[in-house]
Amino acid sequence: MDTLTSNIELQCSQPLPQLLKLAEQQSVITALDRHFALQLSGLLTEAEPLLLLLLTLLSKQLSSQHSCLPLDHIDASNPLGLRPLTAVQLQTGAAPLSCELRCQGDLAAELSQFLAQSSLVWQPQANDVDDPQSRPLVLQGQRLYLRRYWRYEQQVASKLLSLASDNHIAERLEREPALAAQVTNVLAQLFNSQSPAIDWQKVAAATSLTRRLSVITGGPGTGKTTTVTKVLLLLLQLQPELHVRLVAPTGKAAARLSESIKGSKARLQAELASSAPALQAALAAIPEEAATIHRLLGVIPDDSRFRHRHDNPLLLDLLIVDEASMVDLPLMAKLLDALPEHAQLILLGDQDQLASVEAGAVLADICHGLRVDDSWQMQYSAKQAARLTALCGMELPQGTRQDALGDSLCMLRHSHRFKGDAGIGVLANAVNQGDVAAVRQVWRQQYPELAWFEQQTDSSAERALLQHCVAHYRPYLELAASHAEPQQVLQAFNQFRILCAMRSGEYGVDGINIAVIRQLSQAQLIEPRQEFYRGRPIIIRSNDYNLGLFNGDIGIVLHDEQTGRLMAWFERADGSMMKVLPARLPSHDTCFAMTVHKSQGSEFDAVTLVLPPNPRGPQVQLLCRELLYTGITRAKQHFSCSGRPAVFNLAVKQLTRRASGLASRLWSQV
Numbered sequence: 309m310d311t312l313t314s315n316i317e318l319q320c321s322q323p324l325p326q327l328l329k330l331a332e333q334q335s336v337i338t339a340l341d342r343h344f345a346l347q348l349s350g351l352l353t354e355a356e357p358l359l360l361l362l363l364t365l366l367s368k369q370l371s372s373q374h375s376c377l378p379l380d381h382i383d384a385s386n387p388l389g390l391r392p393l394t395a396v397q398l399q400t401g402a403a404p405l406s407c408e409l410r411c412q413g414d415l416a417a418e419l420s421q422f423l424a425q426s427s428l429v430w431q432p433q434a435n436d437v438d439d440p441q442s443r444p445l446v447l448q449g450q451r452l453y454l455r456r457y458w459r460y461e462q463q464v465a466s467k468l469l470s471l472a473s474d475n476h477i478a479e480r481l482e483r484e485p486a487l488a489a490q491v492t493n494v495l496a497q498l499f500n501s502q503s504p505a506i507d508w509q510k511v512a513a514a515t516s517l518t519r520r521l522s523v524i525t526g527g528p529g530t531g532k533t534t535t536v537t538k539v540l541l542l543l544l545q546l547q548p549e550l551h552v553r554l555v556a557p558t559g560k561a562a563a564r565l566s567e568s569i570k571g572s573k574a575r576l577q578a579e580l581a582s583s584a585p586a587l588q589a590a591l592a593a594i595p596e597e598a599a600t601i602h603r604l605l606g607v608i609p610d611d612s613r614f615r616h617r618h619d620n621p622l623l624l625d626l627l628i629v630d631e632a633s634m635v636d637l638p639l640m641a642k643l644l645d646a647l648p649e650h651a652q653l654i655l656l657g658d659q660d661q662l663a664s665v666e667a668g669a670v671l672a673d674i675c676h677g678l679r680v681d682d683s684w685q686m687q688y689s690a691k692q693a694a695r696l697t698a699l700c701g702m703e704l705p706q707g708t709r710q711d712a713l714g715d716s717l718c719m720l721r722h723s724h725r726f727k728g729d730a731g732i733g734v735l736a737n738a739v740n741q742g743d744v745a746a747v748r749q750v751w752r753q754q755y756p757e758l759a760w761f762e763q764q765t766d767s768s769a770e771r772a773l774l775q776h777c778v779a780h781y782r783p784y785l786e787l788a789a790s791h792a793e794p795q796q797v798l799q800a801f802n803q804f805r806i807l808c809a810m811r812s813g814e815y816g817v818d819g820i821n822i823a824v825i826r827q828l829s830q831a832q833l834i835e836p837r838q839e840f841y842r843g844r845p846i847i848i849r850s851n852d853y854n855l856g857l858f859n860g861d862i863g864i865v866l867h868d869e870q871t872g873r874l875m876a877w878f879e880r881a882d883g884s885m886m887k888v889l890p891a892r893l894p895s896h897d898t899c900f901a902m903t904v905h906k907s908q909g910s911e912f913d914a915v916t917l918v919l920p921p922n923p924r925g926p927q928v929q930l931l932c933r934e935l936l937y938t939g940i941t942r943a944k945q946h947f948s949c950s951g952r953p954a955v956f957n958l959a960v961k962q963l964t965r966r967a968s969g970l971a972s973r974l975w976s977q978v
């Protein structure tokens with residue numbers, strides 16, 4: 309029996325199990341949080357209210373995609389986040405709700421001491437990789453974990469740190485001056501910027517060439533794919549037998565990666581037309597096909613494990629993962645677990661984007677050590693700075709830090725996208741800096757590629773917004789009506805998208821979809837008399853491995869000329885089309901509007917972002933800087949926002965940080 313003692317007093321207005329029920333009614337915790345806590349604490353013969361509370365808070369953290377519960381984040385005065393009762397509730401005799409933790413000393417330290425006594429909790433030592441007794445909870449310092457998440461973090465950190473080292477090419481470059489000279493020349497040929505500023509793409513290429521792990525991060529259009537294509541060219545010239553695989557977290561992102569690599573290869577082909585045959589051969593050998601991470605790992609039906617694991621590793625020498633910010637902690641752990649011992653890994657992504665839909669913020673944690681206030685600073689060890697300086701022919705900043713991970717990172721900050729997107733880039737930057745004054749200034753500049761639909765008390769802005777959406781969706785619906793090729797219709801549909809901050813409510817995906825359907829129907833562009841109608845865009849909500857359809861895949865319902873029936877059409881990662889009988893579709897939604905989260909990994913010519921109107925409403929809590937940044941950077945040519953400046957500016961100031969211990973495992977000074 310656990311007899312837990314503590315110096316903490318838990319003061320609740322009702323007995324805790326009853327209070328948790330009321331908290332569930334207030335939606336500050338979920339039914340799952342309550343049941344999880346009751347069930348786990350039920351393993352003990354003596355139920356302890358403080359433990360029950362901490363288990364509820366841990367579950368609440370996990371439901372919000374945090375990996376753990378940092379004990380020093382607990383608000384002692386209202387740990388559950390209970391809402392005050394309304395005047396009406398109080399008048400009808402409802403008892404006020406309260407829950408409070410009181411203690412003389414440091415609350416987090418006292419909570420740690422309390423938890424350490426429980427038979428449910430394991431406290432690992434420095435080199436432990438798992439609990440021999442398989443206790444369900446882990447207390448690491450002042451972070452409380454569910455054991456599974458602790459193990460994922462532990463696996464990701466130890467694998468990344470072991471990969472953050474020089475590869476065999478780095479060793480060869482040190483031993484063979486002729487090879488070093490050859491590589492320096494090819495780098496100079498591939499990156500021939502005339503600017504005196506540091507060419508970070510060249511630095512990123514030299515980093516990827518010499519490290520087992522390299523991470524190239526940067527916003528849209530900063531040249532991540534261009535750089536990695538050049539890296540592949542160099543690596544394949546040095547090792548023609550190198551087995552390379554390209555992956556991304558979603559089918560859409562994999563298709564985009566494939567397209568980008570093809571585009572980069574075509575540009576390089578033109579630039580290198582008169583270069584040596586060996587270089588031409590290496591260029592031709594660069595793979596273009598990209599798969600999803602799930603497909604690479606091999607899904608086992610009804611099993612959360614994959615076919616490829618450490619005991620059945622992937623057959624590859626180099627793995628390139630695009631859109632790494634979308635990879636959650638469990639998936640990253642499984643991917644790293646399946647990497648063969650000798651393999652090299654290159655991660656590409658944008659560290660400022662929203663974190664993964666599921667738990668963790670792996671890319672942000674990997675880049676964390678370079679954050680200085682609101683910006684980033686590259687710092688290399690003396691050895692790496694000297695090597696990169698020699699390979700790239702330019703002086704690089706040498707830091708005082710000695711973290712091996714720092715030598716594997718490179719950030720690209722200059723966007724090379726089309727000239728027409730200047731306003732989008734400036735707005736994205738101002739948002740990213742959290743600089744409300746700069747954001748206001750950008751809107752005042754009236755860039756032609758930016759527009760506001762400012763929500764007013766009357767409905768004029770809503771009308772203008774809906775007309776704007778009809779105008780953007782008209783071309784694809786007219787193509788659909790004229791029996792154009794499904795691929796052409798899908799491409800036309802993908803030129804515009806409405807993005808919402810949340811799913812439910814009038815200003816969420818559900819409400820906006822209803823409003824747009826009504827408007828398109830009035831404009832006689834669709835006839836939504838039945839569930840499936842010509843032109844209905846669909847987003848898949850779950851994975852169906854038999855059909856080859858995955859969560860987030862987007863298709864359109866169109867007539868099939870062969871059968872005369874309505875079918876849902878989707879584009880596969882290799883660019884071919886597939887049709888599915890609507891009745892066989894896995895769970896799905898209409899997607900004239902979709903959430904910003906779901907839009908990650910996609911880009912559209914024009915984007916309209918819809919924000920909730922009330923700056924004091926509970927939905928505003930869901931808004932944050934990363935969400936705005938991700939929404940804005942989905943647009944290539946035009947970005948418009950429907951909302952109120954006060955709400956937009958509030959979101960600019962709100963930075964979400966996922967609670968995790970990964971950054972502190974990876975970086976010595978975090």
Ligand SMILES: Nc1ncnc2c1ncn2[C@@H]1O[C@H](COP(=O)(O)OP(=O)(O)OP(=O)(O)O)[C@@H](O)[C@H]1O
Nearest residue numbers: 509526527528529530531532533534535568724725
């Ligand atoms: N150094 C450069 N000089 C001029 N143009 C460049 C340079 N690097 C990249 N570009 C151009 O910028 C565009 C975007 O490059 P690329 O696709 O490599 O960026 P990215 O970071 O992968 O973008 P995204 O995140 O949107 O996929 C391409 O048209 C490319 O040709």
